[in-house]
Amino acid sequence: MERVTLHAAAFFRPADALRTFVLIFILFSYNSMRGSGRWIMRYLKKIRCAIWMEMVLFASLGILWGIQIVKGGVSPRAEQAVEVEVFAEKKFIKWVDFNISYEALCEAYKWDVESWKEAAADRESVHVDWIELLAYVGARNGGEFPSKTVSEIEKTAKKLMEKETTMAELTKDMEYYAYYLEAYQAVLGGYVGEYEIQKAEEDGTVRWQKCYGLKAFSPVAKGFEYSDYDDFGASRSYGYARPHLGHDMMGQTGTPI
Numbered sequence: 001m002e003r004v005t006l007h008a009a010a011f012f013r014p015a016d017a018l019r020t021f022v023l024i025f026i027l028f029s030y031n032s033m034r035g036s037g038r039w040i041m042r043y044l045k046k047i048r049c050a051i052w053m054e055m056v057l058f059a060s061l062g063i064l065w066g067i068q069i070v071k072g073g074v075s076p077r078a079e080q081a082v083e084v085e086v087f088a089e090k091k092f093i094k095w096v097d098f099n100i101s102y103e104a105l106c107e108a109y110k111w112d113v114e115s116w117k118e119a120a121a122d123r124e125s126v127h128v129d130w131i132e133l134l135a136y137v138g139a140r141n142g143g144e145f146p147s148k149t150v151s152e153i154e155k156t157a158k159k160l161m162e163k164e165t166t167m168a169e170l171t172k173d174m175e176y177y178a179y180y181l182e183a184y185q186a187v188l189g190g191y192v193g194e195y196e197i198q199k200a201e202e203d204g205t206v207r208w209q210k211c212y213g214l215k216a217f218s219p220v221a222k223g224f225e226y227s228d229y230d231d232f233g234a235s236r237s238y239g240y241a242r243p244h245l246g247h248d249m250m251g252q253t254g255t256p257i
C-alpha cells in the first residue's frame with residue numbers, strides 16, 4: 001500500500017482554526033443547554049455572538065494588513081515575486097553582428113593608447129576608450145564598418161581629447177549606442193588595459209614595469225606545442241550563417257591552460 005503523508009500546514013489555515021473554534025463553542029453550548037426549555041434562544045444568541053467575534057477578528061486582520069501595505073512592508077514571498085518580475089523584464093542581447101574591420105580596431109586601439117599616455121602625464125587630459133569609440137561609430141553606421149569609419153574614429157577621438165565634446169553628449173540621442181557598447185564590451189572587454197612586465201636593466205637586475213596596451217595573451221603554457229588556425233571572422237554556416245568570433249587553438253591532452 002502506498003503511504004501518503006499530509007502536512008497540516010498545507011491545509012490548516014487561520015480561517016479553519018476560527019471555524020473549528022466556533023463549532024466547538026456551539027456544540028459545547030448545545031450540550032450545556034439541552035436540558036433547559038429555553039436552549040433554542042440561548043443557542044441562537046451564542047451563534048450571533050460567534051458571528052460578531054468572527055467579523056471583528058477579520059476586520060482587525062484587514063486593518064493590520066492595510067497598515068503594513070501603507071508602510072511599504074511586504075512579505076518575503078512578495079519580495080521574491082518582485083525580484084523574479086524585474087529579472088524577467090530585463091532585456092538581454094540575443095543576437096549581434098560583429099563586423100568591426102581590422103583597420104577600425106587598430107585605429108581605435110591607437111587612440112586609446114595615445115590618450116592614456118597623455119592622461120598619465122597630464123591628469124587634465126582625456127583618456128579615450130577604444131570600445132566606446134567603436135560603439136559610437138558602429139551605432140552611426142548600423143553596425144557596419146566601411147573604409148570611411150577609420151577617419152571617423154580619428155575625428156571623434158581628436159574632438160574628445162581636445163574637449164570639444166564628450167561621449168555622453170555625442171550619444172545622448174543615439175538609440176542603439178548602449179546596445180553596441182554592451183555587445184562590443186562582451187567581445188573586446190579586458191583586451192586593453194594596464195599590466196606589469198619584467199624588464200632587465202643594464203646592470204643585470206630585473207624589475208617590474210607598469211605598461212598600458214594590448215594585454216591579451218596566449219592561453220597555452222610556454223613550451224607546449226599546439227596548432228592553430230587564424231579563422232577569426234571566417235564564415236560559419238552550422239545552424240545559421242554568421243562570422244566566427246574566435247581563434248581555434250588545438251593542443252594535446254594535458255596541456256596546461
